[in-house]
Amino acid sequence: MDRKVLDVDLDGVCADYTRAMADWLIRQGRLPAGRYPVPTTYEMTEADGWPFPDAADWLAAHTAAETDRLYARMPVIQGAPEALRELDRAGVDIRIVTHRLFVPGHHRLVVADTAQWLDDHDIPYRSLCFTGLKDSMHADLHLDDAPDIIMALRAAGEPTCVFDQPYNHDAPGLRIRRWDKEGVETLLRLLGV
Numbered sequence: 001m002d003r004k005v006l007d008v009d010l011d012g013v014c015a016d017y018t019r020a021m022a023d024w025l026i027r028q029g030r031l032p033a034g035r036y037p038v039p040t041t042y043e044m045t046e047a048d049g050w051p052f053p054d055a056a057d058w059l060a061a062h063t064a065a066e067t068d069r070l071y072a073r074m075p076v077i078q079g080a081p082e083a084l085r086e087l088d089r090a091g092v093d094i095r096i097v098t099h100r101l102f103v104p105g106h107h108r109l110v111v112a113d114t115a116q117w118l119d120d121h122d123i124p125y126r127s128l129c130f131t132g133l134k135d136s137m138h139a140d141l142h143l144d145d146a147p148d149i150i151m152a153l154r155a156a157g158e159p160t161c162v163f164d165q166p167y168n169h170d171a172p173g174l175r176i177r178r179w180d181k182e183g184v185e186t187l188l189r190l191l192g193v
């Protein structure tokens with residue numbers, strides 16, 4: 001049987017990066033307890049309630065959070081593991097595609113923590129790809145949350161579905177709102193399974 005290939009992003013799709021960074025900042029005393037900014041832009045900026053004056057400050061915090069095992073411990077986005085197992089059972093090849101290797105010297109940590117997190121949540125996948133060049137890959141369907149990546153994939157002619165987040169509401173076209181029955185059915189229909 002020909003299995004369809006679904007490229008699935010991690011942060012903002014399966015893993016709750018926003019929540020994980022907010023929790024880390026609360027532990028550092030840089031956000032008040034219980035303050036979870038609503039991310040209305042993809043970049044984490046002060047305007048959205050994050051304590052980052054500029055991109056360099058965000059990167060420094062992100063780098064420290066990686067060292068504190070951010071990627072091993074981050075919460076899942078509700079329903080993602082169950083939905084991915086259902087897609088796998090339905091005959092879909094899940095290829096995890098993530099742009100996480102951008103801190104020099106952290107690659108072993110990031111790759112290991114990512115694989116551990118996927119195992120811990122029993123997420124089925126056939127390939128694990130670390131690349132920011134997602135539009136260089138061909139799949140039957142891509143699922144992503146980042147507006148610039150969605151645009152690049154569509155410009156490359158790749159079938160792309162948006163995973164709904166507050167910062168991507170301007171992205172047109174196909175989208176699923178959450179990992180529920182309707183979301184899984186939509187993905188299966190788009191894949192032609």
Ligand SMILES: [Mg+2]
Nearest residue numbers: 009011012145
């Ligand atoms: Mg993402």
